[in-house]
Amino acid sequence: MRVLPGLLPLAVLACATPPAQRPLPERLRRPNIVFVYSDDHAAQAVSAYGSVLNRTPNIDRLAREGLLFRNAFCTNAICAPCRAVVLTGRHSHENGVIDNEGSFDGSQPTFPQALQAAGYQTALIGKWHLVSRPTGFDHWRVLRGQGPYYNPELLGPDGTQRVAGYTTEVLTDLALDWLARERDAQRPFLLMLQHKAPHRNWQPGPRQLGLFPDDLPEPPTLFDDYAGRASAAAETEMTIRHHMQLGYDNKLTAPADLAPDQRAAWDAFYEPRNARFRAAELDGDALVRWQYQRYVKDYLKCVAAVDDELGRVLDWLDASGLADDTVVVYTSDQGFFLGEHGWYDKRWMYEESLRTPLLVRWPARVAAGSRSRAFVQNIDLAPTLLEAAGLRASSNLHGRSLVPVLLGRTPADWRTSIYYHYYDAPGEHDVPRHHGVRTERFKLIRYEELDEWELFDLRADPRELTNVADDPVYDDVRATLEAELVRLMARYGEPAPDA
Secondary structure: OOOOOOOOOHHHHEEOOOOOOOOOOHHHOOOEEEEEEEOOOOHHHOHHHOOOOOOOHHHHHHHHHOEEEOOEEOOOOOHHHHHHHHHHOOOHHHHOOOOOOOOOOOOOOOHHHHHHHOOOEEEEEEOOOOOOOOOOOOEEEEEOOOOOOEOOEEEEOOEEEEOOOEHHHHHHHHHHHHHHHHOOOOOOEEEEEEOOOOOOOOOOOOOOOOOOOOOOOOOOOOOOOOOOOOOHHHHOOOEOOOOOOOOOOOOOOOOOOOOHHHHHHHHHHHHHHHHHHHHHOOOHHHHHHHHHHHHHHHHHHHHHHHHHHHHHHHHHHHHHOOHHHEEEEEEEOOOOOOOHHHEOOOOOOOHHHHEOOEEEEOOOOOOOOEEEOOOEEHHHHHHHHHHHOOOEEOOOOOOOOOHHHHOOOOOOOOOOEEEEEEOOOOOHHHOOOEEEEEEOOEEEEEEOOOOEEEEEEOOOOOOOOOOOOOOHHHHHHHHHHHHHHHHHHHHHOOOOOOO
16 A cells, blocks of 8 residues: 555544534535445436437436536546545545555545544445445445446445345445435435446446447547557557457456346347357458447446436435435546547546546535536545535645535636546556646646657647647647646645656
């Protein structure tokens, strides 16, 4: 584990007098909180964000009944670091989790710990992926590591238990069971329901197998040649053409851990289609096109399962009478490439990886159908949920509460740029270490070990195909962004990469 400076005592994360000593005013009534977290769900695979590929009716329901953030970004597009950022409200270099290899230091302050100390009943169900034992939760059952798509083994305080079924459905069953049977109705609660889906290798559930029978649109950059970018773009190992595995990723081989009935449904769907593929003997661009269709359909089927299960949670809240006093958050740890630039996976500071869906429903406080273009990041979730619960977050957190934004009163001094840093190099998919800054119009990226820069004018070049870092026309823009990058690194206490 990497132990890094900057960890704060719990009292600094959230300062609050217990409710028994100081009743909260009506404007700070303590709502319940349901935090639904998916894994690798790209914003471009949400119909409320304009997807041309799929429909997500229950996520869209949150958009209709709450607020949709149009400019939500992650800080480090890889699974474990994003989870640590959400818990702590602090960037990776401060919370100690910069990649997927380390163990989260559960003694450092987190927002679930603060809510628990303030009287909330707290529960975590699903993907944890932080190695260490969860802290701050009265109840927890988590997947071992990444977890499988079928018949998951779940870890808890009292040991492990294997549960039969499709994991996305199993986790929701457990969450609803906790809400209905184990929750203390006299206390507000925090429920973190964290799905594995739609993480690689995108195994659909039995109820979603038959979705998307027709070919889906290809992204315009499916056959990107990477000209005009930094050298790293052509070297990464996440291309559909060269790195996607026919057996594992494209389902020419069935998973080994299926029960007999699950295997029968799986084979009934995939085997006839796989036989036709083998007979066609595709290669070149035709093979890429086939792999893209198989990949993106499987991915979207996993998204459909997450959306279905979100609907079950929303229906339960409505039926229980708790909906008005419950904050529901839906988001993903990071974005994902759905064939853009010929890629799958994430990690890059490019838009498809950097952007995340973020929607919040809070009927008692947030106007239905709201939209915000404020620049927000996953560092903001901890202070937001603390303030929603009537607690005051420390000013030492990197994030800032979104509650004013949720109430339609975005502060005049709200941030106009965001900071990103990816550390996991050398690592899987061979994406180099890089950090950068994004504003409304521009994005500047520095590849630290390559000593290369990229600058994109997102208004003129939304697909990020033309690096203008060395274009004299953009000299003033680059200088301004370099200064902003230095400012943000100082603001967040990030040492210069050369130090």
